[in-house]
Structure formats: C-alpha cells, structure tokens
Amino acid sequence: MANELVADNTTVQDAKLFIDGQYVDAISGETFDTINPATNQKLATVAKGGEEDANRAIEAAHKAFASGVWSNMPVEKRSEILCRMADLILEKVEQLAYVETLDVGKPIRESREFDIPRAASNFRFFAEMAKYMVHEHYDMANHMSYVQYAPAGVTSLIIPWNLPFMQMTWKASAALAAGNTVVIKPASDTPLSAVLLGEIANEAGLPPGVLNIITGPGSTVGTVMAKHPYVQRISFVGESETGKTVMRNAAENLTPVSLELGGKSANIVFEDADLDEAVVGSIEAIFRNQGEICLAGSRILVQEGIYEKFLEKFVAAVKNIKVGDPTDESTDMGALVSKSHLKEVADYVQIGLDEGAKLAYGGKMVESLPEGNFYEPTVLYDVHNKMRVAQEEIFGPVPVIIPFKTEEEAIEIANDSIYGLAGVVWTNDLRRGQRVTSQVHSGLLWVNCWYVRDLRTPFGGAKASGIGREGGRHSFDFYTEAKTITIKK
Numbered sequence: 001m002a003n004e005l006v007a008d009n010t011t012v013q014d015a016k017l018f019i020d021g022q023y024v025d026a027i028s029g030e031t032f033d034t035i036n037p038a039t040n041q042k043l044a045t046v047a048k049g050g051e052e053d054a055n056r057a058i059e060a061a062h063k064a065f066a067s068g069v070w071s072n073m074p075v076e077k078r079s080e081i082l083c084r085m086a087d088l089i090l091e092k093v094e095q096l097a098y099v100e101t102l103d104v105g106k107p108i109r110e111s112r113e114f115d116i117p118r119a120a121s122n123f124r125f126f127a128e129m130a131k132y133m134v135h136e137h138y139d140m141a142n143h144m145s146y147v148q149y150a151p152a153g154v155t156s157l158i159i160p161w162n163l164p165f166m167q168m169t170w171k172a173s174a175a176l177a178a179g180n181t182v183v184i185k186p187a188s189d190t191p192l193s194a195v196l197l198g199e200i201a202n203e204a205g206l207p208p209g210v211l212n213i214i215t216g217p218g219s220t221v222g223t224v225m226a227k228h229p230y231v232q233r234i235s236f237v238g239e240s241e242t243g244k245t246v247m248r249n250a251a252e253n254l255t256p257v258s259l260e261l262g263g264k265s266a267n268i269v270f271e272d273a274d275l276d277e278a279v280v281g282s283i284e285a286i287f288r289n290q291g292e293i294c295l296a297g298s299r300i301l302v303q304e305g306i307y308e309k310f311l312e313k314f315v316a317a318v319k320n321i322k323v324g325d326p327t328d329e330s331t332d333m334g335a336l337v338s339k340s341h342l343k344e345v346a347d348y349v350q351i352g353l354d355e356g357a358k359l360a361y362g363g364k365m366v367e368s369l370p371e372g373n374f375y376e377p378t379v380l381y382d383v384h385n386k387m388r389v390a391q392e393e394i395f396g397p398v399p400v401i402i403p404f405k406t407e408e409e410a411i412e413i414a415n416d417s418i419y420g421l422a423g424v425v426w427t428n429d430l431r432r433g434q435r436v437t438s439q440v441h442s443g444l445l446w447v448n449c450w451y452v453r454d455l456r457t458p459f460g461g462a463k464a465s466g467i468g469r470e471g472g473r474h475s476f477d478f479y480t481e482a483k484t485i486t487i488k489k
C-alpha cells in the first residue's frame with residue numbers, strides 16, 4: 001500500500017495527491033510536514049497541492065462525470081462498489097484508526113470504535129439508500145410528469161481537522177451514491193487518513209477520476225474548489241468565518257453550498273434530571289475528542305437547586321478523565337490538534353478568568369506530558385452567558401457552567417448565541433423535554449442523551465452554525481438536481 005504504516009506504529013509514509021486514480025506529487029514539487037500532536041514530532045511529508053493541482057483534480061472529476069462512467073452506471077452496480085469501500089474500511093480498521101489517532105491526537109479507542117466504523121456505515125448507508133429512492137410521478141388528464149434526481153456533477157468537499165475520516169466519508173459517500181464525482185480537501189493539520197481513501201477507492205473498483213483528494217492550503221486549493229465553474233456543489237465543514245468566505249467565492253458561479261459550521265451548544269440540566277446520568281452525559285458531551293467537536297455541549301446550564309451538587313459530581317468525574325498517549329488503550333482524552341490550537345484554548349481560559357469566571361479544575365497544560373499538546377480537562381463555573389467564554393467557540397476541553405432559575409430563563413440563555421447547532425436537555429419530565437427542545441433554536445436536539453445519530457435524519461445547524469441539511473434524503477436533495485419531465489400522453 002502506498003501509504004502503509006511502518007512497523008513501529010509511530011510514523012506513516014509520505015502522502016501524495018490522489019488525482020484520476022493515481023498518487024502524484026504536487027506540480028510545484030512542494031511538500032509540508034504533518035505533525036503528531038502527542039509529540040510535536042514530524043509524522044509524515046505531505047504533498048502541498050496548489051491552485052494548478054486543484055484545477056487538475058477538478059478537471060479529472062469533470063472528465064469522469066462527463067464520460068458517464070459513474071453517473072450512468074446502474075445504481076445497483078454503483079451501490080456494490082460503495083459497499084465494497086465500506087467492507088475495505090472495516091478490513092483496514094486498525095491501520096486507519098492508528099493513522100487517525102496519530103494525526104489528530106485522539107484516543108485510539110474512539111478512532112477504532114467510532115470514527116472508522118462510522119465511516120464504513122456512511123458508505124453502506126448511502127449505497128443502500130440510493131437503491132431505494134422513491135421517485136415521483138404525477139398524472140394529469142393529457143400529460144404525465146415524473147421527477148428525475150440527476151447527479152449534480154463535480155462536487156467539492158472541504159473538511160476540517162477534528163473528525164477527518166468520519167466527516168469526509170459522511171459527505172463523499174452521499175455525493176458518490178447520488179452519482180457525482182468528488183474532489184476532497186482534508187485540513188492541513190490532519191491529511192493522512194483522507195489520502196488512504198484513494199487506494200480504498202481503487203481497490204473497490206471506483207473508476208479513475210470519480211474521487212480525487214488534494215492536500216494543501218485552504219487559501220489556494222480551497223479557494224479554487226469553491227470558485228471553479230465546473231464545480232456544481234460545495235459541501236464545507238469548518239469555522240463559521242471560513243464558511244462565509246467559501247459562500248462568497250461560491251457566489252461567483254451561483255454554486256449551491258451546504259455549510260456545517262461552528263457551535264456553542266447549551267447542555268441544560270434541570271432539577272428533575274437523573275443527576276448521575278446527566279453528569280456522565282455532560283462529561284461525554286464536552287470532553288469526547290478533547291472537546292474538539294462542533295456538537296459539544298460546551299455551555300452547561302444548571303438549575304439553581306442542583307447547582308452545587310452537580311458541580312461537585314461533575315468535577316469529581318473530570319478528575320477521573322485519563323489524559324495521555326492517544327495510542328494507549330486506556331486513554332480517555334488525547335492531545336489537542338496543534339500547538340497553535342492549544343494556545344487558543346489556553347488563552348480562552350485566561351480570558352474567562354479575567355472576565356470573572358471561577359476555575360473548578362484544570363486550567364493548564366498537563367505537567368507530566370510537556371512534549372505534546374496535552375491540556376487538562378478544565379471546568380469554568382459561575383459563568384455569565386454574556387462572557388466571551390460563553391459566546392465564542394473554544395473547541396477544546398473547557399465547558400463553562402452557567403446557573404439558571406427557571407425553564408424560561410434556560411431557553412433564553414440557550415438561544416442567546418450566534419450559533420444554533422445542537423442542544424441537550426436532561427430532565428425526567430418528557431413534557432418539559434418536548435417544550436424546551438421545541439423552543440431552542442438549533443438544528444439538532446437530544447433529550448437525556450447526546451450525539452446519538454440516525455443517518456436517516458437531517459443533520460445541520462441554524463444561525464451561524466450553517467446552511468442546509470445533510471443526512472438521508474436531505475443529502476440526496478443537495479447532491480442531486482431535481483428535473484421535472486412532462487410528457488404529452
């Protein structure tokens with residue numbers, strides 16, 4: 001394999017661009033290093049794609065699309081190839097999980113048990129669904145109409161660094177199942193697992209040019225992927241500000257965008273909740289993946305009658321989180337993705353303290369692990385929702401705990417945010433659960449659970465958290481062009 005792990009499981013082979021079914025160097029010959037966040041040592045050399053490379057990949061995708069080799073392939077056959085990709089992902093679960101863990105800094109247990117199997121599920125789900133799409137047909141007296149959901153064409157997929165393989169496959173599987181050809185750009189901090197998808201595609205029999213992967217900067221490669229006139233759909237995941245830039249660039253050709261952006265979701269704990277369950281769930285919702293999850297329950301709103309008790313139990317649970325080597329099976333929390341991100345997270349904690357928040361636990365780098373980007377799980381409490389740490393996305397293991405008195409106040413605080421991605425409600429009163437979730441202005445809400453995913457449901461955010469929904473038929477709506485064909489009888 002072109003990108004196989006070497007024997008010691010600490011370094012990976014160099015990564016190239018994947019264009020038209022082949023691994024190639026950047027035209028400029030330039031490369032960049034990807035760093036292991038647990039050691040801050042170099043992990044691999046990666047081809048630094050530029051504008052010309054992005055053009056090359058888009059042209060390859062355009063040619064493959066126009067040839068009909070994929071878009072006109074019977075859906076059963078297309079589905080078979082995508083299911084084979086799912087099988088291959090599962091066969092390579094160990095390799096992919098290690099690469100993901102080394103590149104992202106996340107615990108190996110999570111990579112092996114969640115990210116990689118979920119990537120396989122993404123492929124299998126959309127491959128199966130494509131076969132069972134319901135087609136519309138309408139009759140009039142002298143005419144009949146039917147609707148064809150035709151593949152849109154070349155699709156740009158721009159991916160962030162936090163859950164790289166899972167998110168890339170969430171988009172790619174749907175776009176491919178709908179008959180499109182794709183160009184994928186992983187984030188420069190975490191390009192390695194994406195590059196491995198190229199050989200999986202080749203092994204599964206995906207025709208050349210149908211899937212292309214370009215590693216390189218967002219400012220060049222990403223800009224071309226948003227602006228190129230051949231591109232018919234852009235699906236972007238990342239920060240809200242970058243999303244705005246992508247949308248501006250997409251406007252040049254009126255290219256439809258699907259944007260999954262930042263979040264600052266409220267995790268609301270009511271007095272009538274099962275306290276232990278709420279503590280365990282709230283810990284998971286903010287410390288999983290080092291808190292680097294868009295859906296994180298990063299604002300923990302706690303009703304005043306249980307505020308002290310919740311805080312005590314929450315902090316006790318935080319003390320049990322084992323931070324350390326991401327490749328260690330017993331690690332709960334790994335390293336933050338980069339030195340610069342570590343600094344951003346640490347700066348936010350200082351900002352919070354300066355604003356008057358109190359520190360219940362953490363607040364510094366892990367002293368015993370000075371080489372990597374290990375930050376202690378941190379708890380800020382007695383936070384007011386107007387503080388910057390309650391309004392801005394920290395994207396790290398730093399929840400802010402905010403007290404509230406009434407249900408109305410909890411809803412008001414939850415909605416007092418530019419973001420509207422997710423929300424969690426902990427209560428034993430399901431009527432309250434229904435009332436509160438129906439009034440919180442977010443795309444995804446969970447009651448007494450967090451990040452439970454059913455791939456048939458729409459996924460996406462409100463307000464600054466995004467535009468559009470993917471998942472189930474919503475993905476096919478986005479990745480296809482609905483064509484109405486009317487015939488005289």
Ligand SMILES: NC(=O)c1ccc[n+]([C@@H]2O[C@H](COP(=O)([O-])OP(=O)(O)OC[C@H]3O[C@@H](n4cnc5c(N)ncnc54)[C@H](O)[C@@H]3O)[C@@H](O)[C@H]2O)c1
Nearest residue numbers: 159160161186187218222223238239242260261262263294
């Ligand atoms: N809503 C969701 O589903 C979701 C999921 C995961 C992450 N996120 C968000 O992603 C952010 C973290 O990821 P990040 O730091 O990698 O985000 P980011 O916006 O910095 O980068 C995302 C991707 O965009 C590329 N990019 C940068 N500039 C670009 C440009 N001008 N044109 C095109 N592409 C460009 C980057 O190289 C990267 O591949 C957080 O805000 C998080 O909430 C949202």
Ligand SMILES: O=C/C=C/C=C(\O)C(=O)O
Nearest residue numbers: 162167170293294295453
């Ligand atoms: O960090 C963001 C998490 C995104 C999750 C998904 O895209 C998903 O579960 O489909």
